Amino acid sequence: MPAADRLTRGGDGAANGGHDLLVRNARVVTPDGVLRAGVAVDGGRITALTAPDARPAARSVLDAAGRHLLPGVIDSHVHFRTPGLTHKEDWEHGSRAAAAGGVTTVIDMPNTEPPLTDPEQAAGKAALIGGTSLVDYRFHFGVTEATVDHLRHLTPRHATSVKVFMTGHHTAPHVIRDPEALDRIFAIAAERGLRLVLHAEDDGVFTLLDAFLAPPDSYESYESRRPRSGGIVAAARVIELVRRHGTAAHVVHVSSAEESDLLRAAAAAALPLTHEVTAHHLSFSASDTRRLGARLRLSPAIRTSHDQDRLWAALMAGGVATIGSDHAPHTIEEKVRAVPDAPPGLPGTQELLTAVHTGMRRRHPGLTADEVLLRVARLASATPADLFGLAGRKGRIVPGLDADFVLFDAERTWFLSGEHIRSKCGWSAYEGWTFTGRPDVTVRRGEVIYDGRGAQPWFGSPDGIWLTAGVTGPGRTGPAVGPSGGR
Numbered sequence: 001m002p003a004a005d006r007l008t009r010g011g012d013g014a015a016n017g018g019h020d021l022l023v024r025n026a027r028v029v030t031p032d033g034v035l036r037a038g039v040a041v042d043g044g045r046i047t048a049l050t051a052p053d054a055r056p057a058a059r060s061v062l063d064a065a066g067r068h069l070l071p072g073v074i075d076s077h078v079h080f081r082t083p084g085l086t087h088k089e090d091w092e093h094g095s096r097a098a099a100a101g102g103v104t105t106v107i108d109m110p111n112t113e114p115p116l117t118d119p120e121q122a123a124g125k126a127a128l129i130g131g132t133s134l135v136d137y138r139f140h141f142g143v144t145e146a147t148v149d150h151l152r153h154l155t156p157r158h159a160t161s162v163k164v165f166m167t168g169h170h171t172a173p174h175v176i177r178d179p180e181a182l183d184r185i186f187a188i189a190a191e192r193g194l195r196l197v198l199h200a201e202d203d204g205v206f207t208l209l210d211a212f213l214a215p216p217d218s219y220e221s222y223e224s225r226r227p228r229s230g231g232i233v234a235a236a237r238v239i240e241l242v243r244r245h246g247t248a249a250h251v252v253h254v255s256s257a258e259e260s261d262l263l264r265a266a267a268a269a270a271l272p273l274t275h276e277v278t279a280h281h282l283s284f285s286a287s288d289t290r291r292l293g294a295r296l297r298l299s300p301a302i303r304t305s306h307d308q309d310r311l312w313a314a315l316m317a318g319g320v321a322t323i324g325s326d327h328a329p330h331t332i333e334e335k336v337r338a339v340p341d342a343p344p345g346l347p348g349t350q351e352l353l354t355a356v357h358t359g360m361r362r363r364h365p366g367l368t369a370d371e372v373l374l375r376v377a378r379l380a381s382a383t384p385a386d387l388f389g390l391a392g393r394k395g396r397i398v399p400g401l402d403a404d405f406v407l408f409d410a411e412r413t414w415f416l417s418g419e420h421i422r423s424k425c426g427w428s429a430y431e432g433w434t435f436t437g438r439p440d441v442t443v444r445r446g447e448v449i450y451d452g453r454g455a456q457p458w459f460g461s462p463d464g465i466w467l468t469a470g471v472t473g474p475g476r477t478g479p480a481v482g483p484s485g486g487r
Contacts, residue, residue, distance in 0.1 A: 018057025026064035044445035072104025072404030074384035077324030084113025093424035099450035101350035102406035102439035110142030133464035167203035170343035200234035215340040228256040255300040257310035274321035299344035329425035369410040389469030407441040
């Protein structure tokens, strides 16, 4: 069904010109607060905020009926598995999961087969994705000890961020173990204005433990082989390297109280260091592993309820920069391998917005929906845009930026079952959860890409584009420009 037929017709706007799209009667989550307003869209961009009940001519009208309109989520941490691992996930299914979760832009990780470690590979990867993605996309570049000098040749067209694995696992074999190579990566990144995105766990710690301890014989015992000490040691190394070189760095999927405290202290000391927390580290604790088994095997591992509480406290205090899904699907057949061999990772881009909203509402019942969603919009949209060079077109509901937004029913209570899951892997660790808040409609550059209001969900056209980012680095988040990142 065409997208226009899913919307209320805008009077005679189609005949007389007028806006391409008008959203009216919404609670619009803007950088200045939540406003009762409408949003006018032309040429894929936001052209104006209007009075909530204004009825200017428009070809299509979306009546928000008083629900919240959030900026589209930028999920800056996904593994859509293209190329080489598409039996687990692909862009058709991954982007459907993203759109159903209110995500309009993703930034994909480089640990594919082959990994994205040569600038010349970026266009080829984008060509594989073209015509299959509902959402717009960027790439994090990869680096191995043999390809450090490739970082000197990156441009904003290729990537402005570089993923560094300080330890590895089944789908991340390219670990930076050599201290001199790691130092060079930090130095070149600082010189080139690149932001490092770090899996900060120390491989040397884990190698020692693997030689000393027997393989895990239960899902609960996995955490003792991948303990918090690995993250604490790595966080301290990252802080020292950032201090030495001035490199902009973003530590992803922080899992423990100690890591969070260290990284927050470094940021308070004016180091250009930020960090991410994932929805699953906010949603699950070690006790859940007994019930969910391999579904909750993750890297970094799920920690204790104390760690979960500290991560929430850091997030609510403003010490966490971004939330990400670390969407990393594996097939059920892979997940049910023998305990020592089950790979870490779970799907999560579809659940990201709803899971964090649900957790925040339940932990802080005194906050209004407006107050919660202002925080969520900063963590899930505005700050990712700032850090990764997309602030010139994404991340906020502001005239002149892309018309990326999600109509969100903050009071809707619903139950996640298998029929809702859009990821190719076909399962979710959140199955059986009762959520508060649900994305109803997702709009990317003025086009409806997901409408979940009917009996069956409807998806739009897979014409997401490879975005060009602005220049990033400490204090630099320039506008997104370039012909391929345009219309």
